[in-house]
Amino acid sequence: MIERKEIIRILRRMKLEHGPTVCIGCGHEHGCGVHGCAVVNEAIVAINTAEADLANKQREIDALRKANEGLRYLNEHLAEKNRKINQENERLRIENWWLRRGE
DSSP: OOOHHHHHHHHHHHHHOOSGGGGTTSSOGGGOBTTBOHHHHHHHHHHHHHHHHHHHHHHHHHHHHHHHHHHHHHHHHHHHHHHHHHHHHHHHHHHHHHHHHTO
């Protein structure tokens, strides 16, 4: 397998050349054959791998967004419960004050 930086270096050199001499001296001619240029084939593999990685990352992002939405709903729900508890505590505090005042 050819390193990604090496693939990029060779492809940059190849884009400047044309004709049958483009592959001479790239250092990977031994991998060429009936399936085409070894460097181009490696580039295709690297691109396909990068696309798969990107698709996986997108699925992770989508799952995290969905989880975040659920947590946001839960947070709002808990905040509302907290407001109600605080209101009830205040009501009980006032009621307790009135009861003690009458003692």
